[in-house]
Amino acid sequence: MAPPSSRRSGFSKKQQYSVFTGYLLATLGALVGLGLLAISLWQPSVFQPLRGAAGDAASPVGQATATARAGGNNTWDTLTGYWNAGSQNAELRREVEIARIRLAEAQAVETENRRLKALLGLADEAVEPIVSARLVGSSASSARRFAYIGVGKSDGVTVGMPVHSERGVIGRVLETARASSRVLLLTDSESVLPVRRASDQTVAFAEGRGDGLVRIRLINLGLNPLEIGDVFVTSGAGGYYRPGVAVAVLNEKTSDGGIARLIAEPSATNYISVEPIYEPLAVEASGVREQDELTEAELGE
Amino acid sequence: MRDRLATPTQRRAYGRGGINRVTSPWRANTVPYASILLGSLLPIWVLADVMPVVPPLGFLIFLSWRVMRPGLFPLWVGVPLGAFDDLFSGQPFGSAILLWSLTMIALELIETRFPWRGFWQDWFTASLAIILYICAAMVVSGATVTVFMAAAAVPQILFSVLLYPLFARLIAWLDKFRLSRSRRIG
Numbered sequence: 001m002a003p004p005s006s007r008r009s010g011f012s013k014k015q016q017y018s019v020f021t022g023y024l025l026a027t028l029g030a031l032v033g034l035g036l037l038a039i040s041l042w043q044p045s046v047f048q049p050l051r052g053a054a055g056d057a058a059s060p061v062g063q064a065t066a067t068a069r070a071g072g073n074n075t076w077d078t079l080t081g082y083w084n085a086g087s088q089n090a091e092l093r094r095e096v097e098i099a100r101i102r103l104a105e106a107q108a109v110e111t112e113n114r115r116l117k118a119l120l121g122l123a124d125e126a127v128e129p130i131v132s133a134r135l136v137g138s139s140a141s142s143a144r145r146f147a148y149i150g151v152g153k154s155d156g157v158t159v160g161m162p163v164h165s166e167r168g169v170i171g172r173v174l175e176t177a178r179a180s181s182r183v184l185l186l187t188d189s190e191s192v193l194p195v196r197r198a199s200d201q202t203v204a205f206a207e208g209r210g211d212g213l214v215r216i217r218l219i220n221l222g223l224n225p226l227e228i229g230d231v232f233v234t235s236g237a238g239g240y241y242r243p244g245v246a247v248a249v250l251n252e253k254t255s256d257g258g259i260a261r262l263i264a265e266p267s268a269t270n271y272i273s274v275e276p277i278y279e280p281l282a283v284e285a286s287g288v289r290e291q292d293e294l295t296e297a298e299l300g301e
Numbered sequence: 302m303r304d305r306l307a308t309p310t311q312r313r314a315y316g317r318g319g320i321n322r323v324t325s326p327w328r329a330n331t332v333p334y335a336s337i338l339l340g341s342l343l344p345i346w347v348l349a350d351v352m353p354v355v356p357p358l359g360f361l362i363f364l365s366w367r368v369m370r371p372g373l374f375p376l377w378v379g380v381p382l383g384a385f386d387d388l389f390s391g392q393p394f395g396s397a398i399l400l401w402s403l404t405m406i407a408l409e410l411i412e413t414r415f416p417w418r419g420f421w422q423d424w425f426t427a428s429l430a431i432i433l434y435i436c437a438a439m440v441v442s443g444a445t446v447t448v449f450m451a452a453a454a455v456p457q458i459l460f461s462v463l464l465y466p467l468f469a470r471l472i473a474w475l476d477k478f479r480l481s482r483s484r485r486i487g
Contacts, residue, residue, distance in 0.1 A: 022376035023376060023406065025375075026376035026406050029379055029402040030403050033383060033397075033399030034399050037393055040395050044393065054389060058346075065346040066348075135348060136346075137346045137347070139344075139345070139349075140355040142353060142392050142442060143442045143453075144443065144444055145349075145350065146391045187350060188444070189450055190445075209447065210352075210449055210450035211352050211453035213449075266350040
């Protein structure tokens with residue numbers, strides 16, 4: 001196909017200038033983009049209000065697609081149930097799976113209790129979730145793994161709150177807007193979560209790999225005590241997540257830990273609950289201040 | 302350089318009806334932009350928790366329009382369209398502005414170098430643009446790129462490249478709709 005003849009500037013000075021201006025503007029646009037990109041990589045929260053407003057606008061439609069997705073999941077489950085042994089099969093399987101997770105969690109709670117009782121008579125009260133919601137969407141075309149939920153500041157959600165499904169941890173609130181929030185999923189490559197083995201006190205970090213699996217990195221190196229099939233639960237270190245919530249099952253052993261599969265898949269859950277930060281004081285203490293030097297006033301004290 | 306709206310040959314080709322019909326300028330000027338904005342918006346409603354599964358629809362539609370109708374967009378159009386895409390894509394703000402602007406410049410240069418082209422060459426150019434775009438977007442996404450992340454992007458890249466001919470058809474259909482003689486005069 002030949003290019004349309006109208007696209008040749010020829011000897012017309014006006015057309016030549018317009019071509020030149022086009023290139024100039026496009027280059028300027030690219031430079032503006034580069035500048036904005038540098039700013040948002042350096043200070044990720046600068047453009048948060050813009051993104052938040054966009055998320056607020058998009059989340060009502062997301063509610064509808066989430067409902068449709070839940071319906072689709074259910075239909076699929078029923079179909080596979082018939083394929084195996086009838087529609088209740090899928091239901092039972094899910095129940096057994098949750099029971100297995102609960103068993104592992106109970107084991108974790110037991111060890112936790114034993115340890116606490118050994119320390120002191122500390123009472124552990126039940127955590128009330130801040131709000132329940134649906135996952136309304138995700139960054140499906142990007143290399144990052146974010147999800148969006150249809151609740152925000154107006155529902156009491158703040159940055160850093162853990163997000164759980166009925167099966168286990170899903171992620172952590174990263175940004176909040178008026179009526180929507182962005183959640184960093186555990187599968188994102190920048191997500192790190194302190195965990196421990198449910199059956200004992202082996203502590204590790206669960207780091208997202210960016211391809212759907214998490215890498216379990218043991219803190220105490222040496223002989224790798226892990227076994228395939230080990231369940232990992234949150235350890236409560238860092239202060240964000242309450243201890244004893246299911247996270248992942250070990251899939252493969254490596255020299256410094258292993259590769260694990262997540263227990264709570266965001267795409268398979270209907271409802272999630274946003275829980276308060278477990279120990280706000282610990283989070284505050286671990287944060288780095290903007291200026292980590294003592295001021296004159298502090299020195300004078 | 303931008304095309305004029307309806308050249309006389311186009312006026313005869315698009316749509317039946319009486320001789321008192323012309324292309325509606327409103328429709329002709331909004332359809333491409335609306336389709337790109339919708340493409341940017343759609344992936345947000347898909348729940349992908351494991352790896353990127355949806356091709357960058359906004360970029361694909363933008364690219365298809367650019368390849369199919371070279372004179373349609375001004376060269377700087379990557380800035381506003383990219384900014385809208387950045388709001389929903391999960392990428393740091395500015396990444397699509399930069400990459401879409403670079404795409405516009407690169408395609409313009411390729412076109413001045415190879416003015417005659419056909420479908421296969423278009424597909425090749427588009428595939429190159431898609432591969433470079435997805436890789437570049439991964440690099441600037443703010444995450445440290447690992448082998449696993451790159452491997453997880455391979456299906457998305459393949460999918461996007463294979464989807465291009467389908468999008469070319471879709472854009473051709475939209476173009477027909479865009480230029481159809483719908484406005485009554487006289």
